Amino acid sequence: MAASRVTVTSKSPKRRANSVKVISNDEPVEAARPARRNTTELAYRELRRRIIESELTPGSYLLEQELGLMLGFSRTPIREAALRLQGEGLVQIVPRHGIRIVPTSISDIKHIYQVLMSLESTAAGLVAARKDVDLTRLVQACDAMTDALERGDMLAWAEADEVFHETLVALSGNARLRGIVMNCRDQVHRVRRFTQMVKPHPQPSKSIEEHYAIIDAMRCGDAAKASALYRAHRERGWRDQTNVLQQYGIQQA
Known part of the structure; x- marks a missing residue:
């Protein structure tokens, strides 16, 4: 009977450790999703503001990397923000040329x-x-x-x-x-x-x-x-x- 009790006790910490490990691994994945959405939203708002305020020259071309350095974001949120702004008619994504700031005639x-x-x-x-x-x-x-x-x-x-x-x-x-x-x-x-x-x-x-x-x-x-x-x-x-x-x-x- 005593041996049986020792066996159960020794297995219990293992199960708890595994449980903690699963949660620990999942948390960064779940946290990354809203963080990415927030970053994209911030990039979108700032890029849109600069276009509306005419801080970016109408008709000019800018590479994703240039905009990233200018605004302080990585290329992924800049690319996603540009896609949204293209839908609004404010930018045009031109392959091999970058992002064009669409002028108003x-x-x-x-x-x-x-x-x-x-x-x-x-x-x-x-x-x-x-x-x-x-x-x-x-x-x-x-x-x-x-x-x-x-x-x-x-x-x-x-x-x-x-x-x-x-x-x-x-x-x-x-x-x-x-x-x-x-x-x-x-x-x-x-x-x-x-x-x-x-x-x-x-x-x-x-x-x-x-x-x-x-x-x-x-x-x-x-x-x-x-x-x-x-x-x-x-x-x-x-x-x-x-x-x-x-x-x-x-x-x-």
Whole structure:
């Protein structure tokens, strides 16, 4: 009986050791999967940001290794991020040449603005038609634009301007409309950043005045006027950006 007890006791630690070993081996494999996904997501966001901010020259070619060194990622997450961005039309993967930063042409800008002028003016009308809508954030955005302009900080002015437009669309209450507009606005932001590097915004004060006029129309519940003012505002913005590109002979941004 004593021998039997010793045999059982000696085998028990072996089973526990094997059990621990299996868990130990599995853990790195399971942990690697979310870690890889996170790395790819970070690479995607940073590469996309640099494209949208026009920090990467439109039309340029970059090797995966170059981008990896630039952004601090290995080639695998860069490659996976590039595949996602290619699906969005922001890059083109060219065999033996690397990754091309797809430029936006003047005709692209025109088409994007046509979509924005239609949908955002609709959003302005929807906001005006809503009862008891809070327009405080729109006023705050305009105030921030004014403060930035007085400081001569045009980057902050542009950021506050985008907050105004994004907030207005959000206040429309139409999630589908907002989704389509936000997809187009990335391209507008990209071209805008590019033109700002070439020439400052021609009429920043006028933009602020037009914003306040749109707010007044919405506050009065005049959907038709709010929509018309917004459309005119967007049309001027499109003309200003197009004029800058044409003035400097830039066909793609």
